[in-house]
Amino acid sequence: MSVAQRHKRILTELGKEGYVKVADLSELLGVSAVTIRKDLSELERKKLLFRNHGSVSLFSSLIGDRHIDEKEKIMVDEKLRIAEAANKLLESADHIIIASGTTVLAFANKISTTEPLTVITSSVKVSLSLCYRQNIDVIQLGGSMRKSSASVIGREAENLLSVLTCNKLFIGIDGIDVDYGLTTSNIGEAHLNKMMIKAAQKVIVLSDSSKFGKRGFGKICNVSQIHQIITDTDAPANAVQMLRERGVEVTLV
Numbered sequence: 001m002s003v004a005q006r007h008k009r010i011l012t013e014l015g016k017e018g019y020v021k022v023a024d025l026s027e028l029l030g031v032s033a034v035t036i037r038k039d040l041s042e043l044e045r046k047k048l049l050f051r052n053h054g055s056v057s058l059f060s061s062l063i064g065d066r067h068i069d070e071k072e073k074i075m076v077d078e079k080l081r082i083a084e085a086a087n088k089l090l091e092s093a094d095h096i097i098i099a100s101g102t103t104v105l106a107f108a109n110k111i112s113t114t115e116p117l118t119v120i121t122s123s124v125k126v127s128l129s130l131c132y133r134q135n136i137d138v139i140q141l142g143g144s145m146r147k148s149s150a151s152v153i154g155r156e157a158e159n160l161l162s163v164l165t166c167n168k169l170f171i172g173i174d175g176i177d178v179d180y181g182l183t184t185s186n187i188g189e190a191h192l193n194k195m196m197i198k199a200a201q202k203v204i205v206l207s208d209s210s211k212f213g214k215r216g217f218g219k220i221c222n223v224s225q226i227h228q229i230i231t232d233t234d235a236p237a238n239a240v241q242m243l244r245e246r247g248v249e250v251t252l253v
Contacts, residue, residue, distance in 0.1 A: 111133075118137045
């Protein structure tokens with residue numbers, strides 16, 4: 001098989017799964033791992049893929065910051081299924097954090113418990129969704145308004161989170177790369193998300209499959225810092241397998 005044929009086959013396999021392990025490519029193409037890494041280096045130079053530690057994913061430009069009203073109209077059915085699965089994780093007297101984003105907003109709208117629940121959130125839309133529920137105490141974080149997400153960021157929100165401990169964090173993301181980690185399009189939100197993770201005993205990521213293999217401007221954390229991801233069944237099978245191998249519980253809906 002020529003170099004050009006190998007490159008075409010590599011991109012074909014990536015197109016099927018979104019993620020491929022270097023070891024799997026070596027076995028599939030019948031060449032050494034060293035040869036595969038050279039191929040991947042050349043394809044990355046051409047901006048056709050991302051190389052990671054032991055795996056590779058399709059190339060994607062950095063994700064731009066889109067308004068929440070626009071994002072609410074994307075992957076609607078998938079977000080609703082994810083929200084319904086997240087709702088089942090709630091327990092009586094939970095103290096939870098709900099971050100910003102359209103998938104976690106869908107979750108807030110789906111909360112059906114009649115048991116006592118405390119919600120800390122950076123999202124104004126989440127607060128408005130829950131503020132009339134008699135059994136739910138809502139703590140709206142303060143700070144500077146990030147208009148594109150209708151949520152707050154900044155020192156005021158971070159300071160309050162630094163003195164809180166919560167059962168669960170439900171967090172949305174703009175990108176997930178198994179090796180690089182979780183990202184968002186805004187660096188201020190990324191920093192606030194880090195504080196949310198420190199305040200939570202369990203970190204639950206709510207993300208539709210379109211976020212896999214993409215990266216935002218601000219890194220939130222490595223996948224080793226999360227406990228569970230709820231996503232839809234179109235998530236790349238190789239990425240799901242790698243996440244499970246790293247101890248992350250993956251729920252497909």
